[in-house]
Amino acid sequence: MQNVKTVPGTFEEHTFFWQPPGFSAMLLMDQIPCVRRVKPAQSWGNDGSPALWEIASTRRKYHVHRRPYMKESHGALQGDMGLPRLLALIFIPTALATAAYVLAGLMQQTIPSLLLFFLVATLMLFPIELGVVLRASKRYYGSYSLSSAFANHNHMPWWKVLAYAVVLFGYAGLMSAAIGPLERMVAAPLADKLYSSIPAYFNWDNLEYLRNYPKGVLLITCIAFLAFNVVVGPVVEELFFRGYLTSRIGRFGKWSPVIVTVLFSLYHLWLPFNNLFRILVFLPAAYVAWRQKNIYIAIVFHCLCNLISTIGFIVALYAV
Numbered sequence: 156m157q158n159v160k161t162v163p164g165t166f167e168e169h170t171f172f173w174q175p176p177g178f179s180a181m182l183l184m185d186q187i188p189c190v191r192r193v194k195p196a197q198s199w200g201n202d203g204s205p206a207l208w209e210i211a212s213t214r215r216k217y218h219v220h221r222r223p224y225m226k227e228s229h230g231a232l233q234g235d236m237g238l239p240r241l242l243a244l245i246f247i248p249t250a251l252a253t254a255a256y257v258l259a260g261l262m263q264q265t266i267p268s269l270l271l272f273f274l275v276a277t278l279m280l281f282p283i284e285l286g287v288v289l290r291a292s293k294r295y296y297g298s299y300s301l302s303s304a305f306a307n308h309n310h311m312p313w314w315k316v317l318a319y320a321v322v323l324f325g326y327a328g329l330m331s332a333a334i335g336p337l338e339r340m341v342a343a344p345l346a347d348k349l350y351s352s353i354p355a356y357f358n359w360d361n362l363e364y365l366r367n368y369p370k371g372v373l374l375i376t377c378i379a380f381l382a383f384n385v386v387v388g389p390v391v392e393e394l395f396f397r398g399y400l401t402s403r404i405g406r407f408g409k410w411s412p413v414i415v416t417v418l419f420s421l422y423h424l425w426l427p428f429n430n431l432f433r434i435l436v437f438l439p440a441a442y443v444a445w446r447q448k449n450i451y452i453a454i455v456f457h458c459l460c461n462l463i464s465t466i467g468f469i470v471a472l473y474a475v
Contacts, residue, residue, distance in 0.1 A: 234405025241404060241414075244287060245422050252280040253424040257357070264356050267368055270376045272425060273383040281387065284395040291399060304398030307405070309448040319443055320455035327436045327460055334432050342428040362472055377469050384465050389457035392419070397444055397453040412441035436460070 256275045260268055291303035339346075350357075355364045365373070396419045397412070404411050419441075420433040437457075444453035 234403060234411075236400075236403035238404075241400065241418070244400070245418050248280055248283040249422045249424055252276060255279060256425065260354070260356055264354075266372065267365055267376050268356050269359055269365075270372075270379055273379050276383065276388070281391045284391055288394055288399050291403075301394060301398075303402070304394040305450060306398075306402040307445075307448050308398075308450055311447065311449045311451070316449060316451045316455055319447070319452045320440075320459055323440045323443065323452075323456045324459045326439060327456075330432065330436050334435055335429075338429065338431050346428050365472060373472070377472070380465055380468065385458055385462045389461055390454055393450060393454045393457055397441055398450045401441070401445060409442075409445075412445040413438065416441045 252275050256268075256272050259275065260271055288301060288304050289299045292298065292300045295306075296302040355361050358364070365376075368376075396415050401411050401415045404414060407414060416438045417434055419437065420430045423429070423433070440453050440456040444450055
């Protein structure tokens, strides 16, 4: 039953109890007292709602302007992403960034290729990945945030997160000693053929070439390497891959972290010869993070791995 009274102007106030369709009951409680102000001649929808309505509850005020063509809010992140969309979200950004990196490297070599790649990733790759996460958060949670990367996240004490990460890091060390050299040996013929056909500038393992740059440039490169390879890169990649994408293909169950980990390894187009090692190292971390529903495990593990590899690279660079 509605109470109607006339207010100054051309509007009527309708007091009623109604929950608008398409809105979560967590946002608008069932059967809350509301007031709508409408024109007497205004048309009404099939569900009894005007095409344009305003709600004011006794608990909280909501000003919602709804059109019939607006999509309904899902209220929670859905694990129904198709594989074509998944592949597009992963490989289109990395292909564009890799192409930009190669083209820029062919046009100039005034800065080391390592530093050039970090600049390209900062301007292209990471913003796209973060943009996907932010846009999904806006769609499903109503604001631009990192919420979509923490859709299936449970709280865990920091010491427990660190303990998981350290154990996984120990396993990664074993794989580095056992699988790393074997994969490099198997891939050596193909790698030698590739690097012999492109400028030495693009070979990150060619430390002699890198040492030809001024000391100031090398110092900046090492600082950038620490910042982007140890912190920025791992955090953004884990939010995107282990956080958002793993949740979006949740219908695959325990295979979700496996699929995302394989695609994560292949996504490194600029480092094409370490896929077996990357998959074997990151798969346990991805599975544990998925199983424990805590993305911080994967983030800390990734940062630890990259920290050790970065320190090793810098030590080797200056060991003359």
